[in-house]
Amino acid sequence: MNLKENLQKKLIEATEKAGLIPHSVIITSSKDEKHGDLSSSLPLSMAKAAQKPPMEIAALIIDQFEKDKNLILDIFPSPPGFINFKINPSFYQSLIPIIIDAGDSYGRSETGKGKTANVEFVSANPTGPLTIGHGRNAVLGDTISNILENHGYEVTREYYFNDAGRQMRILGQSVEARYYEILKQDVEFPEDGYQGNYIKDIAHSIMHENGENLKSGDPIFKEKAEKVIFADIEKSLRNLGIHFDQFTNEKTFYKNGEIDRFLEELKAKNLIYEKDGATWFRATDLGKEQDRVYIKSTGEPTYRVPDTAYHRDKINRGFDLIIDIFGADHADTYPDVLLALNALGLKTDHIRVLLYQFVTLLRNGEKVKMSTRKANYVTIDELVDEVGVDVVRYFFIMRGMNSHLNFDIDAAADSSDNNPVFYLQYAHARICNIIKRGEGLGMKSSTGYDITLLTHSSEIELLKSIGEFPEIMALALKILEPQDIVNYLQDLAARFHRFYVDCRVITDDENLSEARLALIKATKIVLSNGLKTLGITAPERM
RNA sequence: GCCCACAUAGCUCAGCAGGAUAGAGCGACUGCCUCCUAAGCAGUAGGCCAGAGGUUCGAAUCCUCUUGUGGGCACCA
Numbered sequence: 138m139n140l141k142e143n144l145q146k147k148l149i150e151a152t153e154k155a156g157l158i159p160h161s162v163i164i165t166s167s168k169d170e171k172h173g174d175l176s177s178s179l180p181l182s183m184a185k186a187a188q189k190p191p192m193e194i195a196a197l198i199i200d201q202f203e204k205d206k207n208l209i210l211d212i213f214p215s216p217p218g219f220i221n222f223k224i225n226p227s228f229y230q231s232l233i234p235i236i237i238d239a240g241d242s243y244g245r246s247e248t249g250k251g252k253t254a255n256v257e258f259v260s261a262n263p264t265g266p267l268t269i270g271h272g273r274n275a276v277l278g279d280t281i282s283n284i285l286e287n288h289g290y291e292v293t294r295e296y297y298f299n300d301a302g303r304q305m306r307i308l309g310q311s312v313e314a315r316y317y318e319i320l321k322q323d324v325e326f327p328e329d330g331y332q333g334n335y336i337k338d339i340a341h342s343i344m345h346e347n348g349e350n351l352k353s354g355d356p357i358f359k360e361k362a363e364k365v366i367f368a369d370i371e372k373s374l375r376n377l378g379i380h381f382d383q384f385t386n387e388k389t390f391y392k393n394g395e396i397d398r399f400l401e402e403l404k405a406k407n408l409i410y411e412k413d414g415a416t417w418f419r420a421t422d423l424g425k426e427q428d429r430v431y432i433k434s435t436g437e438p439t440y441r442v443p444d445t446a447y448h449r450d451k452i453n454r455g456f457d458l459i460i461d462i463f464g465a466d467h468a469d470t471y472p473d474v475l476l477a478l479n480a481l482g483l484k485t486d487h488i489r490v491l492l493y494q495f496v497t498l499l500r501n502g503e504k505v506k507m508s509t510r511k512a513n514y515v516t517i518d519e520l521v522d523e524v525g526v527d528v529v530r531y532f533f534i535m536r537g538m539n540s541h542l543n544f545d546i547d548a549a550a551d552s553s554d555n556n557p558v559f560y561l562q563y564a565h566a567r568i569c570n571i572i573k574r575g576e577g578l579g580m581k582s583s584t585g586y587d588i589t590l591l592t593h594s595s596e597i598e599l600l601k602s603i604g605e606f607p608e609i610m611a612l613a614l615k616i617l618e619p620q621d622i623v624n625y626l627q628d629l630a631a632r633f634h635r636f637y638v639d640c641r642v643i644t645d646d647e648n649l650s651e652a653r654l655a656l657i658k659a660t661k662i663v664l665s666n667g668l669k670t671l672g673i674t675a676p677e678r679m
Numbered sequence: 680g681c682c683c684a685c686a687u688a689g690c691u692c693a694g695c696a697g698g699a700u701a702g703a704g705c706g707a708c709u710g711c712c713u714c715c716u717a718a719g720c721a722g723u724a725g726g727c728c729a730g731a732g733g734u735u736c737g738a739a740u741c742c743u744c745u746u747g748u749g750g751g752c753a754c755c756a
Contacts, residue, residue, distance in 0.1 A: 178698050415754050433754040440756050468683050469751045563718050571715045638720045
């Protein structure tokens, strides 16, 4: 049980002993020293129901509060009705051996032990290189997977793609058109064709490998394109430090009959009907505003059908938790998938759809409308080449998923050596350097250091911060968003840099040096574990 | 027109199970290396938290409306 939970419990006990009913017991860190280390606004929130002034309630609770001097030096009220705690520094000091003992496992938990999770992300169709837009998805998905793993989940990272639909057909046609273009034959480029140069490269390599006499409509055009582009996508993902455990494609569900079975089951429930030559899903019967087309009059199913079959497959695979990382453009469509699954009697409570807002790309101060088809994009590879993986990964998770992300490509390049991510890494590198220096002087601080020597306010502030790491990691699991970890690490690094300036670690005072070495070792563990979760390196030197 | 997000410093954004004086980075300005890495620290300037109502002891945070931005409302995915 951590400090806040402990105090929370004691507050509730004290409140009940005072004959009052506790209500929303929230404990926060005090911003101002004169309010102690931690505070609760409990009396304020109780005032109305208790029909007493908040200050009076505070006095009653404090009166009943079990004061353990080893933990709490002082507990006192302050207007308009807060209860403040002054924590015994020995509590904070005692964190050091705990953290050093825990090492890599500090901040991890067993919340998800024995449970499985499936995280579906990226899922870009292989029609072109991965762009900045996909990058946000990729990094979010991978980082969220890391967070789950930190809490004991066994995670399957999964990439799903549509290889049977219109997009891929047009891709094949685009390659074919380029192929005949190279052969100086008069062909018309498809209206919605993919215009990127990579299409020409693929056409060239087909010509080298398969000769110049291919007929129009030869499946090699699409197959080769898919293969080449997919290899490229996998390479880009590797560059980002991301690997997938499983790739699943749409075709599978046509081949194994899942899609037919799915449609038949809906039909048996009278949730499907024919109109205007198309097959419709009766979503209005299930409370939606409009019905949806499932099979077009051309005979081609819409993406909803295989997507739903795919989700059923994921459910059947028995995961305890299923996560989808989708762009905001899916906000309106994924509920239809869940709806159909529910209609078939499947539970979808364990599916969490995480929507992120779009990335706006700015170049020369102007918005660039990105389009894979029109070959108007900045690729992940270009970005990684320019600023490095760590900066790219950091950039994509430093903002909340619900914020539109403005990506100013010029600014990213200009400020690449002045980036917030270096602030974190620098703290880690500084620590490594000091530890090395200490070792050079024969200081190990592995045992026997005296933690009670750490009394400087900068030391206590740093200690408070590293003690909160497990809470932050638990929060990240709850909300499934990495951003709080980023903010936390920024704050931790700031506290370390302040400590670095205020308190010299290696001095003539050997006892103090050993104690401070232990402190920075604990800090290093937290920084390193946090950065690792984010997929960002923690360099030994910079 | 309808639905979903968002609106906070010059710029990019935190803060939002309601709490004590609204934060950070970048940019601007001022200081700090005889001392473990100055990729750092300290400080100054910069805000009617989009606007208007409401709930509350108390609102950047919750509710309603208005305005603006992004996304969706396809027999595209």
